Amino acid sequence: MKVRPLAPADIPKLRALGDSAGYEYPDLNGPHIESVQIVEDDEGNIVAAAAAKSIIELYLWSDPERHPSTRLIAVRLLHEALIAELAKLQYHEANIFLPP
Numbered sequence: 001m002k003v004r005p006l007a008p009a010d011i012p013k014l015r016a017l018g019d020s021a022g023y024e025y026p027d028l029n030g031p032h033i034e035s036v037q038i039v040e041d042d043e044g045n046i047v048a049a050a051a052a053k054s055i056i057e058l059y060l061w062s063d064p065e066r067h068p069s070t071r072l073i074a075v076r077l078l079h080e081a082l083i084a085e086l087a088k089l090q091y092h093e094a095n096i097f098l099p100p
Contacts (some may be wrong), residue, residue, distance in 0.1 A: 001041055002039055003038065005035075005037060005038070010036075010038055010070040013046055014046070024049065032091065035052055036049060037049065056093075056094035057094070057096075058094050058095065058097070059092070059096070060098055060099070
């Protein structure tokens, strides 16, 4: 087996593997795919692949002294503002880390 970078001919094969797994994989031609590596067998068949995708990490600061409904409204407003800002950068997903 050997490891090599993604080739255009690999994309339909990887799409079929993803469809058969029932999981929605990212578009390998998307703007946030940084690297895709393929492992192939001695006959050139794909054994496995991995893609590195850049994502956004969000952090929330919230005043615990505020009423929960006020904090919820603030989160909704932040969410709407961040969606608009991040869409300009072509991001459509993010991970958020919340304090306990």
